[in-house]
Amino acid sequence: MKRLDPTLLALFVALLALLVLGFLLPKWLFLLTLSLGKGLVVLGLLLLLRTGLVSFGQGLFYCLGAYAVGSLGQFFGIKDVLLLLLTGVAVGSSVAFLLGFLMAKYREIFFAMLSLAFSMILYGLLVRTAALGSTDGFNVAPPTLFGRPIGGEAHQYALFALACVVAFLTALMMHTYFKTVLGRLSPAIRDNEIRVEYMGASVRHAIHVKYVIAGALAGLGGALTAMTVGHIDPDLAYWTTSGEFIFVAILSGTGSVIAPFLGSLVFEIIRTYAYQYSPNTWQLVVGSALLLVIVFFPAGLWSVFGHLRRRGSA
């Protein structure tokens, strides 16, 4: 008999556990949904990290996804949640496609700084655009699903459930993707571009495709965040937002497609409680938490499961 893929099983369990958890803990719905949205962005970032590229500007696509959702609702009255999510993906991926022609030429610190520069350009533009609310941003109306309201105070669980399904399907797709030729090429490009080129594959083309996928995921995450929070502002493109995604990526580890969502949730919980109990020094708590993870689990939180599994099988 063919053995069931453990990641597949874990994904199903995680989906069910989240749906039950959200039902039992309605006060946590906001935090859970937000983690899923940000987890999607981090999942895209992990794809780049596996390839040896650090994008310090995923906030660009995250913000674009969020503003696409906000603008469609504000100026065109489009509120269908599926259409809005698709728009987030479309905007994120098409902008990544255009920038990718330039980005794919750069590596290491130059890649990181260029991505940072692009996100700060968007930030600068939004801050000066009065029609989009300048620094204050604007509110995003709760979306609808097939004409029925979803999200907002009253229908928070429905939006959360949808976020769970979206995250589940995305993680499933990415898990499949990692087994494709292009997916397997990531660590190879990180290790040795010369060998990849001398096998007859184009590194630049591969990186371009990966950058577009990461952009699409960040756009999707941004769209989801906009609907969850109900408000958007230029800070979504600010460098601290992008830095936070890298922070969560390190916290999560590159071990599995579930890791970014777990890391994102842990991060949001730590931040929420740190903010609640020490409003002036919460960054210190968050920083210490990351330090502990780096010292004790250098491969990220996800490696805890690896340790447990090995102990279990031993």
Add this chain to the structure above:
Amino acid sequence: MTPILNAQGLCKKFGAVTAAWGISISVEPDTVVGLIGTNGAGKTTFVNMVTGYLKPDAGNIHFKGQDVTALHPRQITRLGICRSFQIPQLYDSLTVLENVVVALGIVLHNSKRSWWARSPKIVPAYGTPLMVAAEMMLDRFGLRSYRTSRARVLPEGVRKLLDIAMALAVKPEMLILDEPTSGVSTDEKFGIMDTVMSAARSEGVTVLFVEHDMEIVSRYSKRVIAFYEGRILADGAPAHVLGDPDVRKYVVGGQVAALSTSKETTRA
């Protein structure tokens, strides 16, 4: 016979240093050519120009009748020339099996032009699914016992072999080896060359190899080309070239004397 590779009048300068000056070489298919010369004689420069890493200042290179002078390395690879490196170019953080899987994945990508193919897909040149083809390659190159070792920790001889295995994975028509036995212990050298040459012979691959060890050169090549200061000093059958007084003086030095003694020992 029409030559598979035809290089005419290749010149290359690096500042004041002339690495190649009017190099013309044509190679018949299905042969094994040894390239010899001291360091800086222009062997590797020639190899780098043929594989597209360097563009010659003058001259042109034709492969199977097609002008490849200005092509990018990956385009040349797709036309059928693949190479190994003096310092093995591997995916160090991946296991030996994963290295081969990535290589075969690229082969699959090149033939089907698809990034999205997965492991059950049949690799065209092999006629088996990707994973099966990968296991077959491990057996063929004697790498099975290193299957799950990371490339970073492999002994140098195994790294060389894996590097060459990955070059051969694309089923090239011409294989270029840059010092396949450098940095490898003497007893391992012949093992590596035997494995590689038998794999190349069974697939009818034309082999060009750069080598400093004259014993290896005389045993495996059908033709030897001696380089000296960016020019070709001698070109012909191994015995003829290695016996040439200029070659003995400028290229081989004391090695040939040692070689003839060792040959006598083997015969005895």
